[in-house]
Amino acid sequence: MTPPEPRRTFFGMTAHVTIAQFRPTKGNIEQTLDDMIQALVSASAADPGADLVVFPETALTGYFLEGGVREVARPAAEVFAEVTARYGAASSETVDVAFGFYELDAGHVYNAAMYARLGPDPELIHVQRKVFLPTYGVFQEERFVESGAGIRAFDGGHGRTAMLICEDAFHSISGTLAALDGATTILVLSASPARGAAPGAGVPGNLARWDLLGSGLASEHGIHVVVSQLVGFEGGKGFAGGSAAYSPRGERLVAGPLWDEALLTVQLEPREIADARTEEPLFADLERSWTRLLVNSPGAGVGRPAPDDRGDAP
Amino acid sequence: MQAAHRANDATPWLREVPDAFPMSPDATAPLEIDTDLASTWLTAFLRDEVGRRRGFDRVVVGLSGGVDSSLTAALAVAALGSEAVQGFLLPYRTSSDASREHALLCADRFGIATREIEITDAVDGYLEQFEPEAGGHRRGNVAARQRMIILFDQAFKLGALPLGTGNKSERLLGYYTWHADDSPPINPLGDLFKTQVWALARAVGVPEAIVGKPATADLIHGQTDEGDLGISYPEADLVLHHLLRGVTPSRLANAGFDAAKVEIVVGRLERTHWKRHLPTVAMLSATAIGEWYLRPVDY
Numbered sequence: 001m002t003p004p005e006p007r008r009t010f011f012g013m014t015a016h017v018t019i020a021q022f023r024p025t026k027g028n029i030e031q032t033l034d035d036m037i038q039a040l041v042s043a044s045a046a047d048p049g050a051d052l053v054v055f056p057e058t059a060l061t062g063y064f065l066e067g068g069v070r071e072v073a074r075p076a077a078e079v080f081a082e083v084t085a086r087y088g089a090a091s092s093e094t095v096d097v098a099f100g101f102y103e104l105d106a107g108h109v110y111n112a113a114m115y116a117r118l119g120p121d122p123e124l125i126h127v128q129r130k131v132f133l134p135t136y137g138v139f140q141e142e143r144f145v146e147s148g149a150g151i152r153a154f155d156g157g158h159g160r161t162a163m164l165i166c167e168d169a170f171h172s173i174s175g176t177l178a179a180l181d182g183a184t185t186i187l188v189l190s191a192s193p194a195r196g197a198a199p200g201a202g203v204p205g206n207l208a209r210w211d212l213l214g215s216g217l218a219s220e221h222g223i224h225v226v227v228s229q230l231v232g233f234e235g236g237k238g239f240a241g242g243s244a245a246y247s248p249r250g251e252r253l254v255a256g257p258l259w260d261e262a263l264l265t266v267q268l269e270p271r272e273i274a275d276a277r278t279e280e281p282l283f284a285d286l287e288r289s290w291t292r293l294l295v296n297s298p299g300a301g302v303g304r305p306a307p308d309d310r311g312d313a314p
Numbered sequence: 315m316q317a318a319h320r321a322n323d324a325t326p327w328l329r330e331v332p333d334a335f336p337m338s339p340d341a342t343a344p345l346e347i348d349t350d351l352a353s354t355w356l357t358a359f360l361r362d363e364v365g366r367r368r369g370f371d372r373v374v375v376g377l378s379g380g381v382d383s384s385l386t387a388a389l390a391v392a393a394l395g396s397e398a399v400q401g402f403l404l405p406y407r408t409s410s411d412a413s414r415e416h417a418l419l420c421a422d423r424f425g426i427a428t429r430e431i432e433i434t435d436a437v438d439g440y441l442e443q444f445e446p447e448a449g450g451h452r453r454g455n456v457a458a459r460q461r462m463i464i465l466f467d468q469a470f471k472l473g474a475l476p477l478g479t480g481n482k483s484e485r486l487l488g489y490y491t492w493h494a495d496d497s498p499p500i501n502p503l504g505d506l507f508k509t510q511v512w513a514l515a516r517a518v519g520v521p522e523a524i525v526g527k528p529a530t531a532d533l534i535h536g537q538t539d540e541g542d543l544g545i546s547y548p549e550a551d552l553v554l555h556h557l558l559r560g561v562t563p564s565r566l567a568n569a570g571f572d573a574a575k576v577e578i579v580v581g582r583l584e585r586t587h588w589k590r591h592l593p594t595v596a597m598l599s600a601t602a603i604g605e606w607y608l609r610p611v612d613y
Contacts, residue, residue, distance in 0.1 A: 026367075027613050066608040197355065199348045204355070233362040235611045236505075238355060259358035 015158035015185070015224075015268040018043040018053045021243045021256045023232035026062030027072060033060070036099065037086045039263065040118070044093050047265045051157050054187050055099035056230040056243075057130075057166050058111065063191035064234045065102070069144045073104035080116055080124040087118040094119030096157045098228075100165065100189045102145065103127065111145045113163040113189045115156060126154040130165035131174065138193055138237060153181035159270065166190045169213055169227075172220070179221035179283060180290060184273050186223055188214065191230040194240040203258065207242040211252065219250030221286070222277035224268045231261050248276035337556060337569045342548065344555050347510050349517035353392070356502045360393035363500050364475055367612050372474035373500075376465050377401040377428065378532065379416030382479040382503060384524050385515040388424050389502050390477060392518070396425035400472060403430040404461045406437055413532050416524045423521055429468075433460045454533040458494035465498070475500060483508040483547055486554050487579070488586025489539065496589075507551040543582070545575045553579040 020039045025031040036055065043053045057063065060079070061072045074082075079101055096117050103112035111130040117123040129148025133141035151174055153162040162178035162185075169175065169188045178186055196205020210227060218225040225246040230239040243256035245266040254266040277283055294300045336343055364370050373394065375387045390399045401421050405414060414430075421428045437460050441448050448456075462476075469476045478501030484490050485504060503511055508529065515525045529539040529547065540546050545553075553576050556566055563580050567573040588594075592604070601607050 023366075064610050065613060066610050067606075068609050068613045194355065197347045197352045199346055202348065202351060204351070233359050233367070236359070236363075238359055238362075240355075259354060 012270055013158065016047055016049040016051045017226055017245065017266050017268055018047060018050050019226060019228045019243045019245065019254070019256065019264040019266065020053050020055045021229055021231055021241045021262040021264065022055050022059050023261050024059055024062045026234060027065065027068060029060055029072060033082060033086055037090050040087060040095060040097060041090050043263050044091065044095060046263055050095060050265070052096040052098070054226050054228040055097070055189070056228045057100035057113070057189040057191040058102065058230065059099045060101035062234055063230060064237065066140065066144060069102045069109050073102040073109045075104050076112070076114060076124065076127045079114065083116065084118060084122040092120060094121070098163060098187050098189065103129065109145045110148060111141060111165060113165050115154065115161065115163060125156065128152070128163040128165065130168055132167040132171055134167045151177045153178055153183035156185065158268070159184050161185045161187065163187045163189060166192060169217060175217045175221060176286065179223060180287065184223050185268065186217060186225050188225060188227040190227060191239055193237040203242055204240050207240060210242070211244065214244055214246045215250040215252065218246035218248055221283045222248040222273055222280070224248060224273070229256065231259065248273045337561065339552065339571050342552060345507060345509050345551055347513060349514050352514050353389070353518055356389050357393040360390055360502055364394065368475060370473070370475045372398045372400065372472055373477050374400045374402060374465055374469045374472060374474045375477050375479070376404055376461055377417035377420055379413035379524065380529060381511055381515050381520060381525050382481055384420040384520045385511055385518065386477050386479040386502060387420060387426055388518045388520055391424045391426065399426045400474060401426045401428040402465060402468060403428055404433050404464055405430070406457050407434040408534070409532055410535070419521050420524060423519065431464055433457060433464065436460050450534050454531060455491045455494070457533070458491035462494050462497050477501065478504065480504055481506055481508050481511050483551055483554065485590060487543060487550065487582040488589045489543065492589050507554065508547040509551045543578065545578050549575055550579050554583070557583065
């Protein structure tokens, strides 16, 4: 049998993206890998044109592991080899995948996201390490993992792409840096424990905020934004799902269900990026002003004193 | 609803903007919950925690006839089905007839099988023989712990998990017996204030006879929670809500809260931190469990 022609990139073509709103089996990488591969195969069946499947943050292990991260963290190359081998045994279709995992690298542990191409011509395309580690309220990340050094875009299957991991997307600077590096699609991989049941939104309060964040991130830069949320309860803390995707005008294109796994298909039209950026050229304004802004804004200066070391604070 | 800003002629576009953190004894909005959302949230929790995480398909619930255990049973039925929920009535000789009637009313409403096991002989076997002078507080503790002995043993026998029924108000006020009411491994109500329990219970169909009656531990005839505490649950819940968000007692008093009642809540909260923890373990090594060796409950 002749293997299918390896597919390369399709810049300028409609991207068929599947959001895998996913529930890992906590701490059980073997079982979770099986489930991820099954989800990939199901995504292809649901949308034969599926180009990219986006899993959430820490999809490989579950999120709240505390000291257990040292037992489940794996080198990116090892994870890629394992995913490639298992996918190769299940399918010969080419598909790109993004997913979160705890990464071990030279003795350091990171909360990371991998973007890889699976199929006859597999390729590990990019690993993004989470920069902003929440360590407040229910979160303890800084105690157990280290911070990534930067945010970079890369050439994904349908154009420049970047991955932000959960709190990274709460800082508008993250999206700005990704967009300035050329990203026209930002994948947000999230594990956001549900908090807040006040009347009004019909969803947990944190998801209402995610909706604002995703829409704002997309419309500020005129880009596509895909938010993949974890599902399931970990020690009483519930990941509610509610994944979503946004057009470059900030319109929500798809919304995932609450509390259950789901495969959500969405088509991202590259033409909409140009349309949005023409109608509202905020990104062009940013590109033009960015360097001058950095030079002339004291708050951006390298070597700026720490917030608790400013003698001249009012 | 309080308004932080009001529209006027100069700003016709500015609608009334609700204050996100209203703070007065009359502003109860912070305690309001979306009962549909909370119901699906907690049933999803029970399904995940009982089945997927722990591999059980049955639960046992001690039915006291009160709103907490009734709501817990209702949520368990919604999550797992009525066949998967076994109710236990565990009366002591001083328990009221109304408690029994309401427990059976709840079981009937949600289609739950029940079994009644009276704890009088077990409790009095100790108290009457060895400690006949024990007062109501000690008797209440012994009865509560005896109920848990039976609930855990029945759970073991049935291959089921016992569900806890304690709410956030009583957990924060320390109004429960340590290592009794708080001991079941799964508790769906522990982050809901009592007033939120009432709202959710009404929404899921717990009979009004149960929701509307005064909360009581049913240890002494005529005893009520609010009588014991010296403050009503709506008052206490609102104070607790603000205290947990970092509002000081003096700010609450300045905002119109009754200072004496705030003091009741603060006093109970600050005296009972120990009750919301596992036992204190002396640390000798660099690998102390829970200090250095940290693994989550579901890992």
